[in-house]
Amino acid sequence: MSVPLLEARNVLKSFGGVRALKGVSLAVHPGEVLAVIGENGAGKSTLMKILAGVQGPDSGELLVDGKARRIGSVQEALSLGIALIHQELNLAETLDVGANIFLGREPRRFGLIDSARITREAARVLEQVGLAVRPDTLVSDLTIGQQQLVEIAKALSIHARVLIMDEPTSSLSGHEAQNLLRLIGELRAKGVGIVYISHRLGEVHGLADRVEVLRDGENAGHLARTEISHGAMVKLMVGRDLSQFYPHQVHPKGQVALEVCELRTRAHPKQTVNFSIRAGEVVGMAGLVGAGRTEVLEALFGITPPLAGEVLVAGETVKYDSPRGAIKAGLALVPEDRKHDGLVLEMGVRENLSLATLERDQSWGFLGRAKERALCEEMIPAMRIKTPNTEQPVQFLSGGNQQKVVIGKWLATRPKVLLLDEPTRGVDIGAKQEIYRLMEELAASGVAVLFVSSDLEEILGMSDRTLVLHEGRLSGELLRSELSEEAVMQLATGAERKISPTLS
Amino acid sequence: MKKIFGILGLLLVVCLVTASLSDSFLSAYNVENVLRRSALFGILSIGVAFVIITGGIDLSLGSVVCLVGCALPWLLTVHHWPLIIALPTVLALALAIGLFHGLLITKLRIQPFIVTLCGLLLYRGIARGFTGDQTVGFGNEFKSLRLLATWKLPFLPGFDLPAPLLFLGVVAIVAAVFLNRTIFGRYLLALGRNPQAATYSGIPTERMTVLAYVVSSGLAGLGGVLFVLDVNSAQPVDFGNFYELYAIAAAVLGGCSLRGGEGSIAGVLVGATLMQVLRNMITLVTTRNNVEFAIIGAVILVGVIADEIARRIAARHRAAQALQNAQA
Structure with missing residues (x-):
């Protein structure tokens, strides 16, 4: 086998008292896509940040082309040809595309920024990634998918040999995601090594040459191209069968605890959302980033009061325009950003x-x-x-x-109704299971639970019923018996589906 | 709590240094004087501490002192209002100013710095306007009213407690109980640290913020009344000048973080006293009053730097310990 472009050996990293990585190793070779998968909190993002010089490891070795290297900063990583494309895009929105591509290493002429050269070279890399926008377009005018391509163009402009992508498709539409996957295939053919982190096992299945699985900050196992299957990946990720991991039980359902009629949020004023949840029910809300899930919860909780619509708690209309009022009405919200x-x-x-x-x-x-x-x-x-x-x-x-x-x-x-927004984000596996257990106990005690999650396994594992949002609209509703990753993704990317009759 | 020992130590050092350099520092007359000044500034400092705890700032209180301090003798001696109406009027005026600030800051979301900076200019200007820039005072009248500030409670032989100290005692106790023992105090501390999380937890953050500005201006009003009774007259041009900075400095020295959410009344009292002892030291020890600001500025800076260094050492110590625990 060829010498790995980039290799990590026995990397350790702690934050405060938490050990994020307990000795992880991996290697990526030229012209291969290495998928790194694992639950939230398994240490994937930390490892990627270390590879890209964002953070230094506490101990362990990094090798580039087989030689031990210290990657002390993002600048050093870039000079070695290693580029990280963040989960949250890191573009300066008020600058144009060209300026973003050359941010921090602007070509200069007579001490001033050489705009002509930026425009020329930016146009070249934009063409390579298949993005048909002019270099002087403002980044804020681009869609999330286009911004992602700008990030990749930026990586290409420094002639990156290793491209690390952290959840690149999590905020893309189906079409945009296809486009990106095609581009990754092209880069691979050119000999670029790609480290690809994703929650979407279907995508990994289609794309990866090898899979490295992390669990609780350790290597849980790896799969060669021929061994990659959905079941094998899940098993390595959670270390046990899913049915045991998610303590889901069916509880007797009570009266309708929460009813939402014709709700219009500020983010999607043209769409109305209607649904209801019974006491004792655990309902998942799925959808892509930007589909308006958080906005629905925030409207319900009075943080961004809705433009229109009626909310009934236990059969009675409630009106409020602040969390204070929502709490009095019997609601509670575990927000997405706990800090x-x-x-x-x-x-x-x-x-x-x-x-x-x-x-x-x-x-x-x-x-x-x-x-x-x-x-x-x-x-x-x-x-x-x-x-x-x-x-x-x-x-x-x-x-x-x-x-x-x-x-x-x-x-x-x-509370009568508990709303949770991404309840297990950034939480280790043990705590995650305890949070699921709490959700179950609450449902058993007659609380109506509505949780938003981007983690499909979690939606599949925990919900009695799943609501799927697409661009602010409720594009479908799946009962537990109808639930599958494919069904959710189809609805989340905008496929039509008749909403099954509500249970009331 | 630890913070207060640091500032208490600094106060002690400054006192010892001053006492060794000047014989008159510990004379009964001087101590009474320092205590009276400390009490007056302590009242202002407690007020601004409430605002600082919410993460805001009140730059207007020196001008509120001026407005109230000028308006009271002006109403009484120029317009011959009865005391029973004049005194509540000026205090209500101070509270109304606080309400006005609070509403601008919460409802219109204008930054506290801007709102109270405009207040600083506005209220002094108004005071100079209605007095025609002339000194207003009580002359030889209102002797009994002036006792509010000038009376002394016999305490030890040859040493009396000045009346403002009693006012301060009441204000400080009420403020400390409010801050530490009531839900509203907890609301203030929580919203100062994280207004977002406080709102999400159902805390009426806007109302509490308005309340803090009302307390600040209200205590500035009370301070203004006591100050003018103490000195007997007020010159609108410079009455209360820079008092907001003395008060803010006292609160910060006393452990209030300008980031919000932190502060104790006891610390503020020590901070206010330290400020006055420093001023007293400068008058007693040097012959040049013009270096006053330089010395005060330097001492505050040293205090704040020492505090920040102590905080970093503590954080590093904690991180090391956490790592040790994790590896154990």
Whole structure:
């Protein structure tokens, strides 16, 4: 076999007390697509950042063309021909395409930026990636898919030999994704080594020459081209059968707990959304990034009040224009970005847990301190929050424990409807399973659970019923019996499907 | 809590240095004087601490001191309003200013810096306008009213407690209980740290923010009344000049972070006292009052730098420990 373009040997990396990588190795050869898969929190993104010089490893070795190298910065990685295309695109939106492609290494003439050369060379790489826009187009005027291609053009312009792509298709439409996959095939034929991270196992199946599976910061196994199958990949990813991993059970369904009629969000004012959820039901909401899932939750929770529509909780119309009102109506939201929206990071576990129930537990405006302590004594074991004490600032907890604090805060309000936005993002596998268990327990106790997820396995594993959004519209509804990855993806990319009669 | 020991230590050092350089520092007259000034500035500092805890700033309070301090003698001596109407009027005016600031900041989302900077210019200008830039004062009248600021509570033989200290005591206790023992105090601390998460948790963040500005301007109003009663007259051109900066500096020295969400009343009191002891030291020890700002600026800077260094050392220590735990 040829000498690997890029190889990592026994890489370790910790953040605070959390060990993200516990000795991972992988190698990518010229002209191959190496898919790296694994659950959220398996360490994929961390490993990619280390390969691309965004972060340094605590220990371990990186080899380029068989020679040990220190990749101390993104600049060094780029000079070695290694380019990372981030999950979140890193383009300067207010600059044009050409300026973005040459950002930080602008060709100069007489000390000034040589715009003519930028335009000329940008046009050349844009043509290579098949993007028909002029180099002076503003990035903010491009679609997400086009922006992705700009990122790739940028990588080509530095003659990247290793291209690391972190979830490149997660925000693309079906057509755009096809285009990208075709481009990856072309780059492979030219001898570029591609490290491809994806949650979409179908895509990996079609594209990868080899698959490397990570689990809990370790190599869980690898598959050669002929061994790649959906079942084999899932088994290596979760380390056990899916049916055991997801504690899904069917609970007796009660009355309709949440009914949403003709809801129009600000993001998609032309579409109306209608659905209802019964007490005890766990409903998943799937869709591509930008399909409007978070917007629906935020409208329901009063963060961005909807333009129109009616919301009924337990059969009664409720009206509010703030989270405060939504909470009073019996709703709770575990937000997507827990550090920004869910927690006061510098405050302790106790203060975070009681944040939404201070008003209820007050006496004449004074803090109900006994009730607050009682809440901690109840929630910390019930949520299995691992913390040295109740006063530990939550910023020093792991992602999973932080998320459990957020969920505990909402359970304290005894909601009728629990909304969760990407509840297991950035959470390790153990905590993930505990979060699923909590969702199940809540449903069993008669709470209506609605969760948004980009993780199809999670949707498949946890939901009684799945709502799929496409460009702000509810493009379909799948019962558990009809649920499959293909069915969800079809609806998410805009295929029509009759909505099965609601259960009410 | 640890933070307060640092600033307390600094206060002690400054006191010791001043006492060793000047015999009159520890005289009963001087101590009373420093305490009275500290109490007056302490009231202003507690007010601005509330705003700083929300992550905002109030630059207008020196001008509120000026407006109220000029309006009270002006209404009483020029317009002969009865005291029972004049005093509530000026205090209500101060509260209304706070409400105005709070609403502009929360409803129109104008930055606190801009709103209160305009306030700084506006209220002093108004005070200079209605007084015609003339000094207003009580002269020889209102002696009993002035006792609010000038009366002394006999404490030790030869040493009395100045009345403003009693006002400060009440304000400080109420503020500390409010901040630490009520849900509203918790709301303020949470929204100062993360307004987003506070809103998502159902906290009425806008109302609490407005309240903080009302408290700040209200205490500036109370301070304005006491200041003018203390000195007997007010010159609109410079009455209360730079008081907002003394108050902000005291709050920051006392552990309030301008990032919001952090601060204790006890710390603010120590900070306010430190500011006044520094000023006193400069008057007693040097013959040149013109270096006052330079010295105060330097001391604050040293304090803040020391605090930041201590914070970084603590963070590094914690990271090392976490790594050790993880590897164990």
